[in-house]
Amino acid sequence: MCSTLGELEDLFGQENLDVEFAITESGELYIFQVRTLCLKGTLSDYGEQQKELKRIEEKIKRGQSRKPFLCGRKTVYGVMTDWNPAEMIGIRPKPLSLSLYQEIITDSVWAYQRDNYGYRNLRSFPLMLDFCGLPYIDIRVSFNSFIPAGLDEEISEKLVDYYLGRFMENPSKHDKVEFDIVFSCYTLDLPERIQVLGKYGFTQYEIACIVKALRDVTNRIINHKTGLWRKDYAKIGILEKRYAKILDSDMGDVEKIYWLLEDCKRYGTLPFAGLARAAFIAVQMLQSMVAAGIISREEYQQFMNDVDTVSSGMNKDFHELPKKKFLEKYGHLRPGTYDITSKRYDEAPDVYFKWEEVSEEMGQSQEEHKDCGNFSLSLGQMHKLSDALQENGLGNDILELMDFIKSVIEGREYGKFIFTKNLSKAIQMIGELGRKHGIQEADCAYLNIGVIRRLYTTTMDVGETLWNEVAFGKKNYKMTQNVTLPPVILEPEDVWQFYYPDTEPNYITLGCVSGDVVVLEDGQGIPDISRKILLIPSADPGYDWVFSHGIKGFITAYGGANSHMAIRAGELGIPAVIGVGEKQFNKYINTDVLEINCLARIIRIIR
Numbered sequence: 001m002c003s004t005l006g007e008l009e010d011l012f013g014q015e016n017l018d019v020e021f022a023i024t025e026s027g028e029l030y031i032f033q034v035r036t037l038c039l040k041g042t043l044s045d046y047g048e049q050q051k052e053l054k055r056i057e058e059k060i061k062r063g064q065s066r067k068p069f070l071c072g073r074k075t076v077y078g079v080m081t082d083w084n085p086a087e088m089i090g091i092r093p094k095p096l097s098l099s100l101y102q103e104i105i106t107d108s109v110w111a112y113q114r115d116n117y118g119y120r121n122l123r124s125f126p127l128m129l130d131f132c133g134l135p136y137i138d139i140r141v142s143f144n145s146f147i148p149a150g151l152d153e154e155i156s157e158k159l160v161d162y163y164l165g166r167f168m169e170n171p172s173k174h175d176k177v178e179f180d181i182v183f184s185c186y187t188l189d190l191p192e193r194i195q196v197l198g199k200y201g202f203t204q205y206e207i208a209c210i211v212k213a214l215r216d217v218t219n220r221i222i223n224h225k226t227g228l229w230r231k232d233y234a235k236i237g238i239l240e241k242r243y244a245k246i247l248d249s250d251m252g253d254v255e256k257i258y259w260l261l262e263d264c265k266r267y268g269t270l271p272f273a274g275l276a277r278a279a280f281i282a283v284q285m286l287q288s289m290v291a292a293g294i295i296s297r298e299e300y301q302q303f304m305n306d307v308d309t310v311s312s313g314m315n316k317d318f319h320e321l322p323k324k325k326f327l328e329k330y331g332h333l334r335p336g337t338y339d340i341t342s343k344r345y346d347e348a349p350d351v352y353f354k355w356e357e358v359s360e361e362m363g364q365s366q367e368e369h370k371d372c373g374n375f376s377l378s379l380g381q382m383h384k385l386s387d388a389l390q391e392n393g394l395g396n397d398i399l400e401l402m403d404f405i406k407s408v409i410e411g412r413e414y415g416k417f418i419f420t421k422n423l424s425k426a427i428q429m430i431g432e433l434g435r436k437h438g439i440q441e442a443d444c445a446y447l448n449i450g451v452i453r454r455l456y457t458t459t460m461d462v463g464e465t466l467w468n469e470v471a472f473g474k475k476n477y478k479m480t481q482n483v484t485l486p487p488v489i490l491e492p493e494d495v496w497q498f499y500y501p502d503t504e505p506n507y508i509t510l511g512c513v514s515g516d517v518v519v520l521e522d523g524q525g526i527p528d529i530s531r532k533i534l535l536i537p538s539a540d541p542g543y544d545w546v547f548s549h550g551i552k553g554f555i556t557a558y559g560g561a562n563s564h565m566a567i568r569a570g571e572l573g574i575p576a577v578i579g580v581g582e583k584q585f586n587k588y589i590n591t592d593v594l595e596i597n598c599l600a601r602i603i604r605i606i607r
Contacts, residue, residue, distance in 0.1 A: 044482035052479050053495050056131045060492040071160035075140035077489040080175035080558055082142035083110060085128055085135035087558040089338050092480055094445040095473040097338040098130060103449050104261060104269045113273035117228060118217040120147040133480030146184040148213035155206050162200050171488040172503055175560050175579045185281045186218035187288035188388050215393050221278055224400040229278040229408050232271035236415045239267035243422060253433045258456045260426040268419025275415045278408040283562050286405055294384050301510055303375040304570035309413035311544050311568050318548045323355055332424040335542040340427050340445050351526045352545040437463035439470060446473030503581030506561040507598040511575035514595035514606060515552040533594050547572060553596045557585035577603060
């Protein structure tokens with residue numbers, strides 16, 4: 001038996017081998033089969049790869065200790081646990097996409113707004129780290145941010161450790177921690193669900209303190225008159241007005257890019273983060289009405305069908321507005337919201353839309369999915385809900401609560417639509433700035449957005465600085481391409497060996513459809529997707545264009561139950577499976593026909 005890879009290479013006379021093996025509990029190695037590999041391109045430097053993995057391991061080791069101003073004995077990392085970077089920028093984003101996401105959301109904006117909404121103050125704690133360019137959420141930081149600010153410190157410490165322990169027991173829940181692990185708000189079924197803490201050493205007094213803190217923060221958020229979500233909704237309107245002033249000014253390109261992004265943070269992603277938090281509570285509240293037996297699952301789905309977002313307005317406008325007007329309103333959207341190489345709608349309109357063919361077909365398809373009638377509560381349901389709200393200390397004004405739920409879900413989508421206008425224009429102008437200095441748009445993807453601040457605040461040569469930044473980004477991204485890490489990192493040694501965990505997906509609607517499969521991949525052109533089931537690796541709001549093609553359903557590799565694409569699927573009544581994980585997604589890529597059965601919560605391979 002060959003005991004080393006070197007001996008195998010000598011035996012076969014090859015360096016590139018695919019080895020199938022097993023190791024027993026006693027450490028014996030068994031080789032099942034060995035195949036030579038035919039590889040295109042240059043292999044990565046194994047020594048450099050080892051050095052990078054060692055640096056990542058050391059970084060993770062340093063995180064495995066208590067930190068000042070943070071609850072929790074250690075930390076773990078994931079790609080989907082909070083703000084979903086794998087869904088929004090992918091698991092290997094280029095430097096511009098990664099740095100933009102950090103700049104406008106995960107470095108500080110996210111924490112400021114959770115603090116404003118009554119949760120623990122995590123300001124100045126970056127939520128997302130990058131391990132050799134791969135984005136990971138610091139889950140201890142995330143869990144701290146879900147602790148109500150008024151909760152006792154000792155109980156907070158105990159609660160974060162409980163969350164971390166449950167997460168490590170169930171890493172497949174990494175994309176749905178707020179539904180299955182964390183208690184981040186008060187819902188009608190919370191008093192029953194939270195009793196699980198008693199099995200983990202929490203006293204009834206401690207549980208009561210947690211319940212009270214969650215009730216207080218929830219009442220503060222959902223309040224119809226004083227809730228911060230109302231002010232946040234208004235701030236989005238300010239962003240729209242300031243957009244034109246920036247572009248119409250006589251500032252230079254660097255200055256305009258800088259202020260587009262600064263405004264994007266202050267009047268865009270900051271209020272959006274608030275609306276997103278309120279919308280999550282709204283969905284949780286609605287789901288708790290199902291758990292409490294006040295409404296049925298079908299009625300829950302009907303409510304989601306009735307949600308009227310900007311995206312549903314886009315479907316209507318696509319059929320009614322002239323092409324020019326439609327693109328003036330929606331042209332800033334792009335499938336990869338943070339990706340400069342992803343074309344905006346107005347840069348490739350005929351690629352994304354069938355202006356003459358799709359109208360009738362798309363309308364028929366959506367009619368098949370949408371249920372008839374509108375959501376409404378019977379008198380008996382209203383009495384039951386009123387009693388439940390009063391018993392739980394949430395007031396009893398049903399109309400105000402239902403208005404809150406609908407308004408914030410719609411407001412979140414509106415906020416996202418508006419702030420991406422600033423972001424998309426800034427990205428477009430970065431490409432134009434690059435071309436002025438001889439840099440192709442594709443190469444601008446290797447810039448770090450921090451270069452714009454440096455150019456804005458210094459007298460550095462623009463062209464030379466951009467070229468140097470591109471070269472630096474390209475060099476680092478070569479190693480990013482050659483490093484593979486698991487979606488969840490529990491221990492430092494996970495960087496060296498791991499398996500892809502099974503992921504529990506999120507089924508949207510109660511429908512069942514089957515059809516031919518089409519895979520959407522960036523840079524591969526736009527195939528015919530009408531009446532098809534789509535596979536979308538990393539879905540974000542820029543993929544709204546697919547809903548104008550009369551699709552049957554779709555599956556995403558990443559995404560949560562409360563993500564943009566989940567809301568859109570529910571709103572349009574289109575069967576969808578959000579966040580199946582990389583392992584299952586790669587399995588579905590090799591199929592021709594699939595069936596999505598959301599009621600049975602299953603995906604069947606037909607062919």
